[in-house]
Amino acid sequence: MDRVRLKSRVCDVIDARWDEILALAEDIRVHPELGYKEHRTADLVSQHLSRLGIEHETGLAITGVKGMVWGGAPGPTVAYMGELDSVLVRDHPDADPETGAAHACGHNAQIANLIAVAYGLAESGVLPHLTGRVALMAVPSEEYVEVAYRLGLKEQGKIEFLGGKPEMVRLGAFDDVDMAFMTHQTSRETGRMSVAGPSNGCVVKMIAYQGRAAHAGGSPHRGINALKAANVGLHAIDAIRETFQDDDHIRVHPIITQGGELVNVIPANVRLETYVRGASVEAIIAASEKVDRCLRAGAMALGAQVRIRTLPGYLPRLVWSELGAVYRQNAVELVGEDGWWDSTFMAGSTDMGDISHIMPAIEAQAAGFCGTGHGADYMPCDPELAYITPAKAAAMTLIDLMADDAQQARAIIDGHIPAMTKDEYLAFMRQIDRDELWKTPEAGDV
Numbered sequence: 001m002d003r004v005r006l007k008s009r010v011c012d013v014i015d016a017r018w019d020e021i022l023a024l025a026e027d028i029r030v031h032p033e034l035g036y037k038e039h040r041t042a043d044l045v046s047q048h049l050s051r052l053g054i055e056h057e058t059g060l061a062i063t064g065v066k067g068m069v070w071g072g073a074p075g076p077t078v079a080y081m082g083e084l085d086s087v088l089v090r091d092h093p094d095a096d097p098e099t100g101a102a103h104a105c106g107h108n109a110q111i112a113n114l115i116a117v118a119y120g121l122a123e124s125g126v127l128p129h130l131t132g133r134v135a136l137m138a139v140p141s142e143e144y145v146e147v148a149y150r151l152g153l154k155e156q157g158k159i160e161f162l163g164g165k166p167e168m169v170r171l172g173a174f175d176d177v178d179m180a181f182m183t184h185q186t187s188r189e190t191g192r193m194s195v196a197g198p199s200n201g202c203v204v205k206m207i208a209y210q211g212r213a214a215h216a217g218g219s220p221h222r223g224i225n226a227l228k229a230a231n232v233g234l235h236a237i238d239a240i241r242e243t244f245q246d247d248d249h250i251r252v253h254p255i256i257t258q259g260g261e262l263v264n265v266i267p268a269n270v271r272l273e274t275y276v277r278g279a280s281v282e283a284i285i286a287a288s289e290k291v292d293r294c295l296r297a298g299a300m301a302l303g304a305q306v307r308i309r310t311l312p313g314y315l316p317r318l319v320w321s322e323l324g325a326v327y328r329q330n331a332v333e334l335v336g337e338d339g340w341w342d343s344t345f346m347a348g349s350t351d352m353g354d355i356s357h358i359m360p361a362i363e364a365q366a367a368g369f370c371g372t373g374h375g376a377d378y379m380p381c382d383p384e385l386a387y388i389t390p391a392k393a394a395a396m397t398l399i400d401l402m403a404d405d406a407q408q409a410r411a412i413i414d415g416h417i418p419a420m421t422k423d424e425y426l427a428f429m430r431q432i433d434r435d436e437l438w439k440t441p442e443a444g445d446v
């Protein structure tokens with residue numbers, strides 16, 4: 001059967017399953033779960049895969065699900081992925097009243113896309129005409145949030161990496177995968193689909209200033225004000241911004257997560273978190289070292305001490321244009337040349353960057369949401385474009401890659417030199433992890 005017929009069969013099934021796909025997307029949207037806690041969402045994925053008779057593993061990196069469908073002959077394995085987690089935006093009208101979690105990044109659509117692809121492949125009869133396998137992967141914890149909670153999981157030995165894809169890599173879930181792609185929704189007003197361009201990577205810092213408590217009115221001279229120390233550190237970070245170069249796209253955006261407990265007590269324990277983002281590993285490391293120097297300056301000025309925990313975040317996203325070209329062709333068939341936009345650099349970060357370092361990988365983009373990403377007004381406003389069209393584009397891309405003895409997939413894999421092997425990647429991530437306690441000699445033991 002030729003590819004045109006295979007593609008139309010898969011798309012017909014996806015259209016026929018419209019009701020189930022939209023119901024799933026909406027169910028997940030109003031039941032948001034934060035990273036490494038996506039048990040309900042993962043159960044929904046598992047239920048749909050079971051209904052389709054798709055063999056799958058659950059509980060990978062706590063909540064990850066990995067299904068596998070086989071073509072008619074052995075060959076390469078292509079992963080299509082969806083992210084399970086949400087973010088925390090308490091003001092969002094559909095935020096979980098208890099946790100504040102909300103699907104303000106649209107990952108519910110990714111899971112709808114993933115399950116729609118599963119329906120398309122399993123119910124259309126195309127699989128015997130394909131070569132190789134499709135790994136259908138629901139991946140936990142893309143948003144790098146609730147850092148303290150996840151460090152707790154790490155200390156309990158439940159995870160090593162705080163991001164879901166790095167953890168899945170560590171556990172070997174990508175060992176039998178040759179290339180990978182996914183779709184992320186956006187609220188872009190012009191253009192309907194694209195393949196994302198390069199992005200920033202990041203490291204993540206947990207910072208604790210330790211001072212000494214004292215009566216804030218009666219005897220502040222007997223205390224060491226950890227909040228003042230933190231403020232000096234934050235001002236120092238702002239002072240070095242002029243040294244960041246435009247091409248490096250450095251972003252440092254600290255927050256104070258604990259600023260003091262009682263107004264009449266000099267704050268003794270103050271905590272900050274920040275990312276240090278940049279367009280290359282070298283730029284991130286250089287900026288991270290400058291930020292550490294600034295944080296120490298705060299401790300030095302006040303005679304406090306500062307503990308800086310630097311954690312591996314995500315690698316910058318690389319763009320693999322051969323795979324992108326296959327996707328583009330199919331997306332344009334669905335939304336027209338007018339519906340395509342060419343993506344430029346993204347200053348945010350994602351753990352698809354990590355995957356893109358070890359295999360050919362792309363992150364497709366589809367509009368269909370309105371409002372501000374990670375904002376209280378982020379909502380689906382074109383359900384077909386958000387939930388259905390990306391699944392068709394993905395399924396059609398899989399057919400191009402895997403039909404005709406998987407010639408296109410093999411050509412991409414054979415010509416590919418990964419930026420890092422899995423072992424090099426894990427070694428890199430582990431050497432980022434540092435825990436520094438810094439104090440001036442006169443600080444003594446505070």
Ligand SMILES: [Zn+2]
Nearest residue numbers: 087105143374
């Ligand atoms: Zn996000």
Ligand SMILES: [Zn+2]
Nearest residue numbers: 105107142184
């Ligand atoms: Zn996202």
